[in-house]
Amino acid sequence: MARTLITVPETAKAGEIIEIKALVQHPMETGYRRSSDGDMLPRDLIRTFTCHFVVGPTAASAAEAGELVFAATFHAAVAANPYLSFNFRATASGTLVMVWNGDKGFAQRETVNLRVS
Amino acid sequence: MATRASHNARRSTYGCLSVRTLIALFVSLALSSLAHAADSRKSGFDFMQPSTQATQLDDTQNPAMLWVKDGQLLWNKPDGSAAKSCANCHGEIARMRGVAPRYPAYSSAQKKVVNLSQQISQCRIEQQRATPWPFEHESLLGLEAAIAKESRALPVKPPEHPLLVEAQKRGTTLFNQRIGQVDLSCRDCHDTLAGKKLGGNVIPQGHATGYPIYRLEWQSVGSLQRRLRGCMTAVRAEPYAFGASELVDLEAYLAKRAAGMPLEAPAVRP
Numbered sequence: 001m002a003r004t005l006i007t008v009p010e011t012a013k014a015g016e017i018i019e020i021k022a023l024v025q026h027p028m029e030t031g032y033r034r035s036s037d038g039d040m041l042p043r044d045l046i047r048t049f050t051c052h053f054v055v056g057p058t059a060a061s062a063a064e065a066g067e068l069v070f071a072a073t074f075h076a077a078v079a080a081n082p083y084l085s086f087n088f089r090a091t092a093s094g095t096l097v098m099v100w101n102g103d104k105g106f107a108q109r110e111t112v113n114l115r116v117s
Numbered sequence: 118m119a120t121r122a123s124h125n126a127r128r129s130t131y132g133c134l135s136v137r138t139l140i141a142l143f144v145s146l147a148l149s150s151l152a153h154a155a156d157s158r159k160s161g162f163d164f165m166q167p168s169t170q171a172t173q174l175d176d177t178q179n180p181a182m183l184w185v186k187d188g189q190l191l192w193n194k195p196d197g198s199a200a201k202s203c204a205n206c207h208g209e210i211a212r213m214r215g216v217a218p219r220y221p222a223y224s225s226a227q228k229k230v231v232n233l234s235q236q237i238s239q240c241r242i243e244q245q246r247a248t249p250w251p252f253e254h255e256s257l258l259g260l261e262a263a264i265a266k267e268s269r270a271l272p273v274k275p276p277e278h279p280l281l282v283e284a285q286k287r288g289t290t291l292f293n294q295r296i297g298q299v300d301l302s303c304r305d306c307h308d309t310l311a312g313k314k315l316g317g318n319v320i321p322q323g324h325a326t327g328y329p330i331y332r333l334e335w336q337s338v339g340s341l342q343r344r345l346r347g348c349m350t351a352v353r354a355e356p357y358a359f360g361a362s363e364l365v366d367l368e369a370y371l372a373k374r375a376a377g378m379p380l381e382a383p384a385v386r387p
Contacts, residue, residue, distance in 0.1 A: 003183045003186060003187060004183075005177065005182055005183055005186060007177040021177040021178070023177070023178065023180060023182070023183060025180075025183045027336065028336075079333065079336065080180075080336035080337070081180040081183065081336065083178050083180070
């Protein structure tokens, strides 16, 4: 049950720089810790995050790639439930597509519409 | 780009106190004066690093909001053989404003003093006729966090009931009683030694105004009972089981002790 909390302004003026905030629920288990029984806890990390922007008035389909807005690689030093914030210059209406990928097949995809006037 | 730093390094050191820490603790206990000012009460928030405070103050950053969001969805979801949602009987969750600051409270349905999570479980079992959630279940914490959030900034306000007064009295006794191999009472740490360092942590005054909390050390949301059990383990005492009446008594006393202080749930704590 991966859950996310994404904060993006609903509307923006053309050329405006907006802040995008994204929080995702994930244990970020380092692979270096032991359980209370002494067994090594297997590594379970988010490895990558990407945010693409697909121009167009309608919601983007999964197939559309769009333009890369922001990307991050995660490592063992990032706390559980990682939070990211980054900026984006909005020029046209479209869809922000955010994808988290990680160990154990973790894959979370979220889309947010942005109206630019 | 901004991220929270990892607390993994500290996770393994949690648990019992070292001998050196203990000696330091007893020395400062002996040196402390027992001054009691009129209202010198401070939330645990005031003892935190600015970066942790910032995480609590910004709902877009506070990881507890993931649990709140879950709780808000559950509020509207029909469940159990009664196929009713919380909203079916209680209306919008915003109508829960003012509820959390009154807990623990006397429940006429259960004929005893209960905390907020026990009241939620009561409705889940008796009203929804759904399978009960175990203590610290994500969904239970989510609903509790979502309900408590509605009362942000309202003062803690225990109701008046003779059986609640009894619980507060028992809670006071427990709070003042020395426990564990370390032989310290809650009061020793949270009144006398509050503000002093214990290992790397500052000892707060122990006001439970932000529960359930997101604790960086737990990397998760947890209840006040989980927090209290942690304090008991730290002094090498056998913690009471989740749901034990002793823990509810302590919660009842803590609410009386924090009466009038603003609710700040869901708080973030180190």
